[in-house]
Amino acid sequence: MLLAWLIGIESILSLIPKAPTMKFNTALLFLFIGLAIALVGHQNKYLHTFAVLISGIVFIISFLTLFQYIFSFNFGIDNLFFEDTITSTYPGRMSRATALCFLLLSTTKVLRGVKTTHDLKFLNYLVTLVAIISLLVFSTYLLQFVTDNYVLIFNSMALHTAILFFLASLAISLKHPDHSYVGFLTGKYVGNKQARSLLPFVVGLPVILSAALLYFLNSGVLATAYGVTLYTVCFAAISIFYFSFIFQKLNISDQERVKLEEELRASNQELFQYKAALDESSIVTITDVEGAVIYVNKKFEEISGYTKDEVIGKTLEIVNSGHHGDSFFKSMWNTIKAGNVWVGGLKNKKKSGDFYWVHTVIVPLRNTKGEIERYISIKQDITQKTILSNQYKNLKLRNKEVEQFTYLASHDLQEPLRTMKSMSALLKKRYGAEELGEDAKIVDFISDSAVRMSTMVKGLLDYSLIGLDKEPEMVDTAALLGIVKEDIQTLIESKDATITCRDLPSLKAYKTELRLVFQNLLQNSIKFRSPDRELEISVFARKKKESYEFCVQDNGLGIDKDHLSSIFGLFKQLHNKRAFKGTGIGLAHCEKIIHLHGGSIWAESGPAEGTSIYFTIPVF
Template identity: 30%
Template sequence: MDWNEVNSYTQTTPDLSGGTILIDRDGIISYANDRADALFGYAKNGLREKQITSILPEFNFTQTKPSSMLNARAKHNQGTTFMICVISTPLTLEKKNFYMLEIHLPKTQHPVLAQVNELRELKIALDESTIVAYTDDKGIITYVNEKFCEISKYSAEELIGHTHRMVNSGFHSKVFFEELWRTISSGNVWHGEIRNKAKDGTFYWVDTTIVPFLNESGEPYKYLAIRKDITHYKQVVEDLNKSMQELVDLKFALDTSSIVAITDHKGFIKFVNDKFSKISKYSKEELIGKDHRIINSAFHSKEFFKDLWRTISSGNVWKGEIKNQAKDGSYYWVDTTIVPFLDDYGKPYQYLAIRYEITERKKAEEELQNMMTKIIDIQEEERKRLSRNLHDGIGQNLYSHLISINLLQSQIGHPLLDHMQQEATELIEEVRRISQELRPSVLDDLGLVPAIRSYLLRYSDHYKIDVQFDCYLHSRLTANKEITIYRIIQEALTNIRKYAKTNEAYVTIRELDSLIRVLIEDKGKGFVLNETKRGVGLFSMEERARAVNGEIHIQTNIGEGTKIILEVPL
């Protein structure tokens, strides 16, 4: 046969629904008619010079019997696959060996083969996606596909001839498998989830459907088991169940130990637990749909709640102590943490408030604070009494002795009298200094500012530390606040003298809208705040500040000096 005969054959043979392809011994397409080009999605002559495996990837033409018809999976130029029938005929052209492939579309030309191809396609689809096994009526494995071997890690040779006990994990009970066999041996389909064990000891889960094949008597003669690997799904479900259980346990723990409420983004209550109702003395029905103003005690300022809302509406957690009012008018304190829940845009869509009652603790703190205030008041009264006794008692006696010594000096000249005069003068000055430190009379008589100026003058003269003083007060303060500010300045300057290693300090007092702010600053050596033991002096300053509802803040670092800031409400 020559090339003209090939072309004439392909153009005149009417039963070729697909086309004709000629390939050489290396699998290179030497010729393809128009119908073949069109069938595989190529333009005219588009198949020439291509490797046959590009359109028939599984077809082995060298091992095909001459003129035998075979089913093959074909690949379209656009990537899709379809089934065809191929008749391969060897021939010689111009002393070269070729194979002529006659392509048929099974569904149009061969109805029986079309059904066979559909079944073959189904088997291929199953093998690609599913774990498949056949057993005989006794459960002996007669066939497994590659996916069965892949997941079980056994070879087909190791599995065929054995039962599924090879992959039994021991997880399921005997009753489980008895029910399975009772179902399929009755000719019914069984469906369920099974945990198996692979050859290497690992476990895997399969969603299993077992279909019995029945003989003419209606009895099973073999079984088809189709399985899907659901190991990952089961792990996800297990993890989800664990997470759910953890959440249930967490909710139980919270409900048992904490006061819990959930609000929407506007602050309206959506959920409260029993402890919330118990402490607030409101029922859940009375609380849900309301905001927390229902338990507002009016103890905290508007700025307090503005700061709270500013924090949580920005997506940040707020923590603090709140005094609330119950339905019966009683008050209670709660240590509160409010956690915002954020949406995909980072905006809060609800808030979780977790509270712990601290009413008894706050009462104890209040009692302790009252006690400390009384101690400070008693201490100041005692200082005042001692100061007066020193000034009016010992001071006056020493002054009388000095007058007597001066009188004797005017009558008798003697070195001993000069020495006595000097000692008496020094004692009087020391008594005056101690009296001033105990309780300066100028503080009670003239007020805070003159007392501080007088103290700073003596302090600078005695310790050679220059203190710059700025004061902006519009009027006198209460006695408690004045003595508190005075004592804290006194204590701070004492610490500067002892530890700061500097010859300069600054004291500033400013009256703001709602508070008095006092700043005591030095440019000395500073210290690491959290690593330094808090001494009696700092403790005394903090307690004095708390006694007048004030606060002390310290800012310091090595080599950067120290700032002590006192804020006292007006």
């Protein structure tokens, strides 16, 4: 534009014929304001100072121009740099609107050193005002208001001047979008979205309708009164339709917001309940990346004895018991610093000096950039469990020692018992029954006692070996019962017993031991049959929640209810030993085997009612 003035190209100075021209001072100040926009705030303080200086020059020239209009005084600045021979009225002088816009823009650039939010907002109001003035000039050109009848402040601003002012205001706004109209129109909040929806309507519709009205009025198609009425009706109808559409979108958006608020409220309530449950059951601590404590819950204070104020800002070294070595903690820190979860047991020390064990989970927490910014530790007090675990290990060791002792004792007892049986037989063979006379009964008694003792010792030995070094396997209990029936088929036939089975499952169990259970129970039912009726035995099972319940039911002699709780004891016999031979260890075997499976066993019976033996085996 400066070049156009220098070589006299009028068509460039005024884009529209007979329209106002861009003055030389205007083009020069645009050059200055452009440099100021680019250089203000530059890291090089000299360039920044230069930008502020030229902004000051723009401010002075625009201010003096407005002063000349207001007080009808001529400072001689209009043609100071170049003489305007084209314009007849105020040659070389920029319009009032142009001077005002330069004054506003230069003010923002001079004061850009101010960084407070309040001042930035004020300066961006000035930039927004420049943008509004430039848009109003566009509107006047669109409506062909280029006579002396339109608003005084816009009557001599060139079209390209208005365009450059809008671009300058846009450039300044883009440098500080958070406090400018650009940020307002491009923001993500509801007000920003509504501004984007309404601005084209508020600005565009009046201009388009007004341009159409003027066209039809000037062409004589419409009378003035009818045209204004039609304008009003069209504006109202389009406004109603457009705002209905906007409000419908607002309703949908509000419904979604309410739904999200309800979901958020429910989620917060759920999270609050989770936190309450966690605080009731666990010790929770949060530390920064250096290990300094940021948060502890009430459970930490309750168990450790330290208050929140005593640990906030310090490390958890305060509860270190000294039980774990440096390598232990180094490994832990390496794990969590790598972003992995660490799980393990820690022995800590209370404020009182007592020790406590915690099962600990440490989880790294990341920020939105993916960087670890803190660690949350969730700990369970397992002091009692640790004590019980140690006691269990000791008890298990003692039980093993007892089993070994039982095995050795029962094994070693067999030898003297065999000797007693052999010596009794040798006495009878050497002297004969006639020579021994009454002493033969004593020898027979010794021999029978040794046999009974040997049987009992063998039962005790078998009892100690139940479940030793065995693993559960899938067992078809119906097939297993069939094998047991085959093994005792001779006994079944000799006693005319009837055995039925139904609903027997396949499950994981100790096969040999379970076979012994069925065998002992069937043999007991046959042994204690009633002489008054044919023996009937039923074996069945039914599925419970987490186990199978088995039953071996007979119609035999039955058991007195007072003795039901004692029938599973070692060597326990309720009937006459001469009438019913046995060691009394069979049901003890059954109880130990069922307990080995993690189940339970019990009996239901009454005299002459028969007996039902129930036992459960959990589903592995």
